[in-house]
Amino acid sequence: MDHQLIRQLLDRYFEGQTSLEEEAQLRRAFQRKDLPGDLKGYRPLFDYLEQNAAPELGDAFDAKLLAELQPQEAKVRHLSARTWVLRIAAAVALAIGAFWMYEGYQPAQHQEVAGVDWSKYEVEDPKQAFAITSSALKRASLELNQGTDVAAQGFERNLKEISRFFE
Amino acid sequence: MKTSKWIFTALMLGIVSIASAQTSNANAIDKYFQQYLDDDRFTVVYISSKLMSMFGKLDVESMEMDDNETAAIIDLASDLKGIRILVAEENGAGFYKEAKQKINTTEYEILMTVRNADEQNVDFLVKEDAAGTMEELLLLVGGGEEFVLMSFVGKIDMEKISRLINEFDDNEEPAEQKQ
Numbered sequence: 001m002d003h004q005l006i007r008q009l010l011d012r013y014f015e016g017q018t019s020l021e022e023e024a025q026l027r028r029a030f031q032r033k034d035l036p037g038d039l040k041g042y043r044p045l046f047d048y049l050e051q052n053a054a055p056e057l058g059d060a061f062d063a064k065l066l067a068e069l070q071p072q073e074a075k076v077r078h079l080s081a082r083t084w085v086l087r088i089a090a091a092v093a094l095a096i097g098a099f100w101m102y103e104g105y106q107p108a109q110h111q112e113v114a115g116v117d118w119s120k121y122e123v124e125d126p127k128q129a130f131a132i133t134s135s136a137l138k139r140a141s142l143e144l145n146q147g148t149d150v151a152a153q154g155f156e157r158n159l160k161e162i163s164r165f166f167e
Numbered sequence: 168m169k170t171s172k173w174i175f176t177a178l179m180l181g182i183v184s185i186a187s188a189q190t191s192n193a194n195a196i197d198k199y200f201q202q203y204l205d206d207d208r209f210t211v212v213y214i215s216s217k218l219m220s221m222f223g224k225l226d227v228e229s230m231e232m233d234d235n236e237t238a239a240i241i242d243l244a245s246d247l248k249g250i251r252i253l254v255a256e257e258n259g260a261g262f263y264k265e266a267k268q269k270i271n272t273t274e275y276e277i278l279m280t281v282r283n284a285d286e287q288n289v290d291f292l293v294k295e296d297a298a299g300t301m302e303e304l305l306l307l308v309g310g311g312e313e314f315v316l317m318s319f320v321g322k323i324d325m326e327k328i329s330r331l332i333n334e335f336d337d338n339e340e341p342a343e344q345k346q
Contacts, residue, residue, distance in 0.1 A: 093179060118213045118251070119213075121211040121213040122214070122215055123218065124218075126225055127225060129218045129222075132212055133219060133222070133240065134236075136317055137243055137244070139306070140306050140328070142335065
């Protein structure tokens with residue numbers, strides 16, 4: 001490789017434009033002894049790169065890596081066992097929860113089937129509603145007050161009105 | 168690990184609260200007296216909270232009622248979410264006995280029981296929430312030819328009830344005269 005080409009490649013190398021192949025060419029070129037003075041200065045850099053281009057991992061490294069991995073692997077297995085226990089616990093809890101909810105919703109569904117549609121018993125005239133409410137509240141408060149006799153008479157009158165309303 | 172515990176706890180709390188909310192929604196009549204609703208011997212009345220909220224706009228003057236009494240009634244009604252009334256004009260004692268057996272006394276606490284001279288039984292039952300606020304007041308009257316079941320759902324203030332009692336006591340005399 002002539003020196004001119006090396007300089008061109010070097011320029012492109014520092015601009016980060018060289019391909020992997022061109023970089024390999026550069027590393028080989030700098031191993032030559034007959035380099036001009038201005039290029040010699042770059043030799044240590046490319047020597048370093050050539051030596052460390054593909055560092056080989058020895059058996060010692062493998063052993064070290066495996067030694068590092070071994071306890072970790074054991075730890076992971078330990079964790080996943082606990083996770084399974086938790087998962088089972090969560091599944092059981094969910095099943096219990098679902099059962100409760102099912103139990104809770106049963107009456108509600110039952111009501112819908114039986115059709116407690118209060119709107120059909122609803123009083124629509126506010127005046128009528130007020131009359132009924134007031135007699136109901138009076139009845140309740142008077143019963144509370146144990147003044148039952150008077151209340152019964154009063155409510156019976158109102159009761160007849162209520163019945164008339166629904167006839 | 169800690170996160171999953173928190174999620175688990177939150178989930179369980181959610182389920183429990185949903186379950187408890189579900190049970191507190193229904194009233195005693197929905198729960199125990201559904202079959203009476205389709206029974207011809209019973210008169211059923213329902214007054215919704217929407218209707219009760221309209222009481223304030225009513226022309227109460229034309230109803231020949233005492234202003235204070237009306238105000239006390241409107242005040243009480245404003246706290247209620249609904250009134251449900253079941254009335255039968257026969258088999259009073261029988262229905263009363265039946266009703267007493269149906270009501271779950273762990274949920275409904277007996278406020279008072281009166282047995283008056285007319286052989287009439289009067290029961291007040293209350294359902295309270297966890298905080299002790301009254302959620303439902305249930306009045307049960309049975310005896311002779313009369314059976315009455317009234318369910319007042321909502322926050323019932325005893326102070327307001329006693330005020331209504333006082334108003335009614337004040338007006339007892341003129342009411343008698345009107346009759």
